Amino acid sequence: MKTEKKSVIAELHEQSLQKQETFIKHIANRLGREQPLTTPPKRSVSGAVDSWRTHTLDPEERISQFLMNWESLGGSAVRLADMAEAKNYLDRLIGEMKAKKIIREDHPELAQIVSESPDLHLTVWGDKDFAAMRKAAAEAEIGIVMADFAIANTGTLVITSTPQRGRSLSLLPTIFVGIVKAKDIQTKMGDVLSVIQTWNGKEMPAGIHFVSGPSRSADIESDLTIGVHGPSIVHALVIG
Amino acid sequence: MGGFNPAVKLEERIRQALNDEFLRNAVKFTTGRLRSSKQQAAEQMGNWEEWRERGRQIRLHTIAHLDYYLNQFVQNLREAGGYVHFASTAQEAVEIAMQIMEEKQAKSVVKSKSMVSEELHLNDAMAAKGIEPVETDLGEYIIQLAGETPSHILAPAIHKNRQQIADLFSEIGGEKLPADTAVLAGFARSQLREKFLQADIGMTGCNFAIAESGSFVLFSNEGNARMCSTVPRTQITLMGMERIIPSWEDLEVMAAILPRAATGQKLTVYMSAINGPKRAADGDGPDELHVIILDNGRSQQLGDPEFQEVLNCIRCGACLNACPVYRHIGGHAYGWVYSGPIGAVLTPLLNEDQDQWGEVANASSLCGACYEACPVKIPLHDMLVYLRRRNVEAGRTDATERLGMKTYKVAVSSQRFYQLALKLGQFGQKPLARNGEITAKVGPLEAWNRLRVAPALAKKSFRDSWKELDMELQHELVELKPETKARMEAILRKRGNSHEN
Numbered sequence A: 001m002k003t004e005k006k007s008v009i010a011e012l013h014e015q016s017l018q019k020q021e022t023f024i025k026h027i028a029n030r031l032g033r034e035q036p037l038t039t040p041p042k043r044s045v046s047g048a049v050d051s052w053r054t055h056t057l058d059p060e061e062r063i064s065q066f067l068m069n070w071e072s073l074g075g076s077a078v079r080l081a082d083m084a085e086a087k088n089y090l091d092r093l094i095g096e097m098k099a100k101k102i103i104r105e106d107h108p109e110l111a112q113i114v115s116e117s118p119d120l121h122l123t124v125w126g127d128k129d130f131a132a133m134r135k136a137a138a139e140a141e142i143g144i145v146m147a148d149f150a151i152a153n154t155g156t157l158v159i160t161s162t163p164q165r166g167r168s169l170s171l172l173p174t175i176f177v178g179i180v181k182a183k184d185i186q187t188k189m190g191d192v193l194s195v196i197q198t199w200n201g202k203e204m205p206a207g208i209h210f211v212s213g214p215s216r217s218a219d220i221e222s223d224l225t226i227g228v229h230g231p232s233i234v235h236a237l238v239i240g
Numbered sequence B: 001m002g003g004f005n006p007a008v009k010l011e012e013r014i015r016q017a018l019n020d021e022f023l024r025n026a027v028k029f030t031t032g033r034l035r036s037s038k039q040q041a042a043e044q045m046g047n048w049e050e051w052r053e054r055g056r057q058i059r060l061h062t063i064a065h066l067d068y069y070l071n072q073f074v075q076n077l078r079e080a081g082g083y084v085h086f087a088s089t090a091q092e093a094v095e096i097a098m099q100i101m102e103e104k105q106a107k108s109v110v111k112s113k114s115m116v117s118e119e120l121h122l123n124d125a126m127a128a129k130g131i132e133p134v135e136t137d138l139g140e141y142i143i144q145l146a147g148e149t150p151s152h153i154l155a156p157a158i159h160k161n162r163q164q165i166a167d168l169f170s171e172i173g174g175e176k177l178p179a180d181t182a183v184l185a186g187f188a189r190s191q192l193r194e195k196f197l198q199a200d201i202g203m204t205g206c207n208f209a210i211a212e213s214g215s216f217v218l219f220s221n222e223g224n225a226r227m228c229s230t231v232p233r234t235q236i237t238l239m240g241m242e243r244i245i246p247s248w249e250d251l252e253v254m255a256a257i258l259p260r261a262a263t264g265q266k267l268t269v270y271m272s273a274i275n276g277p278k279r280a281a282d283g284d285g286p287d288e289l290h291v292i293i294l295d296n297g298r299s300q301q302l303g304d305p306e307f308q309e310v311l312n313c314i315r316c317g318a319c320l321n322a323c324p325v326y327r328h329i330g331g332h333a334y335g336w337v338y339s340g341p342i343g344a345v346l347t348p349l350l351n352e353d354q355d356q357w358g359e360v361a362n363a364s365s366l367c368g369a370c371y372e373a374c375p376v377k378i379p380l381h382d383m384l385v386y387l388r389r390r391n392v393e394a395g396r397t398d399a400t401e402r403l404g405m406k407t408y409k410v411a412v413s414s415q416r417f418y419q420l421a422l423k424l425g426q427f428g429q430k431p432l433a434r435n436g437e438i439t440a441k442v443g444p445l446e447a448w449n450r451l452r453v454a455p456a457l458a459k460k461s462f463r464d465s466w467k468e469l470d471m472e473l474q475h476e477l478v479e480l481k482p483e484t485k486a487r488m489e490a491i492l493r494k495r496g497n498s499h500e501n
């Protein structure tokens, strides 16, 4: 079975448990405390400024503001009545772009609107071994996911990582399509963060990604360019 | 090790895919769209000053209770399956990082921007062990190829022009590349994609760490921080011990002020919260996650009434852009990792050798533009005065003379420089930086005069670069290349506008 010798990582971990005590105690001492604080400190203020906390748009305003902000970031944004319209939109996009390889999240609603054809190779995340999926995502021209939320104020899609929805889907393909239900569009980031806060602990997904438009860089002579690492073209479809 | 080991064939195909029409058209399509889209009237989030004050309050509270919040963060991150390590010094941090890399038998490590990594000189340590560090932020990649160091926190390659970049890329690509932004970026993308797919470890910095859940948050526009935390099987995150915020709701404030102060954006393209390693059933994300928490001189500022607030810094770079001295001398003149006003404060504070680094505090005009720009209201100009006082008390007055007084002398002795100085607010007059313009107010060298107590004779030697700078100051102010300066001014203008109510 296992050899006597502990792995380097296990040793580092033990070292860390010991070091933590002196490290934190030193901080406490510098702050004028003999021992580290163990009860939650009282806070006079936290979170956003008061005027912003109460700021809420009605559902229609949220939708229009999200669409406007996503567009102004360089993305394409449309509002569609239902998933059937989303299917038409996607078919058109795939045709226009002459896409040959696409990848999507494993989601029942997406199963109805994205399907394989002789000219189109489709990978569904989660249905192959990990390495093969990552490879498929790196090769795909289009990646399609259902977003958990959108934020109107910043033009942002919020996407958690799950076994059915890898991080790669919204990152590696050249074109990213995020679909969000109209009811999931929130006014501001705080409205989403307060939901995430309730996930603290076991339910927290390993990655939560806030995506606002196409990947961009201004590192070459401050000249804006697109798609340096992430997708260059981003479509947001609001359903409902 | 196991896991992702892409076949050469895949790389070939990716290379093709990246160089083909498809991507080029995609880039053209979106860039055109962005350029032509009119700047939408930014929806106002109320008064910027209120947000600044809130940001300051959150940072003040966190640092004052750092022992509690750090413990909370560490406990939660461990519960989520992550490893945490503590390093009191840069040396310790390097040793821990190297042990992890060697245990993983890493050959290459992809890195997204991390000032802490610069602080540790980690790339040198890796290279010495035959591990290839790959900087993946486009600007960092450029200067790594050039064998240089960053000259700006957020725009590390701001001193390079397109042709120089084209030359660098042509050299590694083995073919002549045109000085065209889209082509150059596409080339970097394809090069770096291969690096990402081959890397054994992804390394990131940390913008904020959320105590209540043990999560940490990365901001990026290019997506390289996401790549580093998605593709490689092992992730190492370097974190200054002060990066903590208590809760998710506080993140809204940081997310509101950091991008606005940095680039004038409402939010960076990507904001990623990482909560431990990937879950067992997840198809991607790192199997193993290590966070190294670094002190390296930071704890010395705790409990110091003059300097504790420097730990509130969120590394936005706004004070660099606002600083007339920085705009003249550029980032490299500061000699260490951090430049501009925050560098002028942090460098002497975090480095023990004051004879070597004490003078950096003099690379400032005490004009207060940095404070005006700072989204968490750090009184950098006051700190600079305190540091100068320290120098005076320690007998390091030569530097103060030369960089404080002599620049002033140069300015008044030359009509041209005097006008320039006034225009840029170079020599105080308490300018208020707004919309990229600086208006003059109040008297200039008051602070200077107040503190100019009987100077002792200093025989301390300058570091070479300061010697050089000093030499140049005898004749002329050291100026950035006009093109670099123009880019700085553009950044400043953009940021300024976004603050308008």
Ligand code: SF4
Pocket: B261, B312, B313, B314, B315, B316, B317, B318, B319, B320, B342, B370, B373, B374, B375, B376, B377, B378, B380
């Ligand atoms: S000191 Fe303030 S302005 Fe300068 S980098 Fe830090 S937070 Fe930004």
